[in-house]
Amino acid sequence: MNLAFCGHGLNRDDHARADPARLAGLRASPLARLLAMDGLSPVLGADNALTWGALDDAAEVVFLGLDGDAPLFAPVPATGDTRPAYQQRPAWDALSLLPAQELAIYGGARSLVDWHARHRFCANCGASTELAKGGWQRNCTACDAQHFPRTxxxxxxxxxxxxxxxxxxxxxxxxxxxxxxxxxxxxxxxxxxxxxxxxxxxxxxxxxxxxxxxxxxxxxxxxxxxxxxxxxxxxxxxxxxxxxxxxxxxxxxxxxxxxxxxxxxxxxxxxxxxxxxxxxxxxxxxxxxx
The missing domain is CATH 3.90.79.10 (Nucleoside Triphosphate Pyrophosphohydrolase)
Structure with missing residues (x-):
């Protein structure tokens, strides 16, 4: 079955996620690209494909993986959105235009950054959390509890x-x-x-x-x-x-x-x-x- 949101084709490079120095090097790479998003919606180019830009001074970003040698990142928005698909018509209309692999890349990015936007505080003690492991974890700044993206x-x-x-x-x-x-x-x-x-x-x-x-x-x-x-x-x-x-x-x-x-x-x-x-x-x- 050729299912939508499957087959992103990226090397998620778990070893890099666990190595802060390596992650910093990937962020500083001239090949690094940041996914353009309007909140949680994709920003499409003239060819109805995802658009990418430089990281610059983007604050909270998650590491999506490597596309060949190019490190890909996505920004964490100010707020998340738990509404089902039928209530998000503009985003859904944009998704119908994306090629299969790009749809899969976007789908994974959306789930991940949405989780971050909704988990800025610890479920254990209520203190603030901070992004860790390239965005595949959040750590509590007070009680050291570790939180992981939810599926x-x-x-x-x-x-x-x-x-x-x-x-x-x-x-x-x-x-x-x-x-x-x-x-x-x-x-x-x-x-x-x-x-x-x-x-x-x-x-x-x-x-x-x-x-x-x-x-x-x-x-x-x-x-x-x-x-x-x-x-x-x-x-x-x-x-x-x-x-x-x-x-x-x-x-x-x-x-x-x-x-x-x-x-x-x-x-x-x-x-x-x-x-x-x-x-x-x-x-x-x-x-x-x-």
């Missing part, structure tokens, strides 16, 4: 029963859009348990035979989407209206029609998720699997 695991699943697929509409989805059910993995449970629990909570369906398919980093703000497939033990739905707006079973023919780019939207049985989302790839995987 939240999310199970996203295709639920199948006798050849049909169960899809749902989120509360904030556009009209007629259906996608795979999803939910955060909770402490003390496996991915398989999270799939079964979430489906039971959201639509009242018991799921077994859960298998893993693929994963995707999602930088809004910083999830790891864990794509799975499971088999339902029945078709009766009890929808939790506080979680989703609707859920339905779709036939293979209906899913195929919805995923067919040649079919006008008005003629589709539902609107599929965007191709940048892992849900689109999961649906495509399911169709190709036969």
């Amino acid at each position: 939240d695991p999310v199970a996203i699943m295709l639920v199948e029963h006798e050849g049909d697929l169960l899809l749902g509409r989120g509360l904030n989805f556009p009209e007629r859009r259906y996608s795979a059910l999803a939910g955060f993995v909770e402490p003390g449970e496996s991915v398989e348990q999270a799939v079964s629990r979430e489906v039971l909570e959201e639509v009242g369906v018991v799921v077994t035979d859960v298998s893993y398919i693929a994963s995707q980093p999602w930088p809004f703000p910083s999830q790891l989407m864990l794509g799975c497939h499971g088999r339902a033990q029945g078709r009766d739905l009890t929808i939790d209206a506080t979680e989703i707006a609707d859920a339905r079973w779709f036939t293979r023919a209906e899913v195929a029609t919805a995923m067919d780019r040649a079919v006008p939207e008005a003629d589709k049985p539902f609107l599929p998720p965007p191709a940048t989302a892992i849900a689109w790839h999961l649906l495509n995987w399911w169709l190709e699997r036969g």
Whole structure:
């Protein structure tokens, strides 16, 4: 699967992160480049690609890695933003223009600098924290607690029963859009348990035979989407209206029609998720699997 936000191609050079003198040398390199950002949004050039500039006297910057011999950095903004992707239309429109590798570079940078902007104080004692290890850590200035960039695991699943697929509409989805059910993995449970629990909570369906398919980093703000497939033990739905707006079973023919780019939207049985989302790839995987 050629998933969006994957394949940045950088050498993240962990040894350099742990060596302050080496990091200083990378910052001082004439090849060093700073990602141009407007807050957390990318600043695109005339060719709809990321733009890069000199580090100059940029205050807080994180080391993204090496692009060949060129050290790449990104600036930490004044504030972070935990809103989901659908609430960030300008940023999302810009992302749709980026080539795959640059989208992956930006996605990683966004997650990292957003975390820094929201973790300037220690969760242990409340004192201020400072950037460490090239931006892949923050240290408390008072109690010496170490804090690390956060990634939240999310199970996203295709639920199948006798050849049909169960899809749902989120509360904030556009009209007629259906996608795979999803939910955060909770402490003390496996991915398989999270799939079964979430489906039971959201639509009242018991799921077994859960298998893993693929994963995707999602930088809004910083999830790891864990794509799975499971088999339902029945078709009766009890929808939790506080979680989703609707859920339905779709036939293979209906899913195929919805995923067919040649079919006008008005003629589709539902609107599929965007191709940048892992849900689109999961649906495509399911169709190709036969």
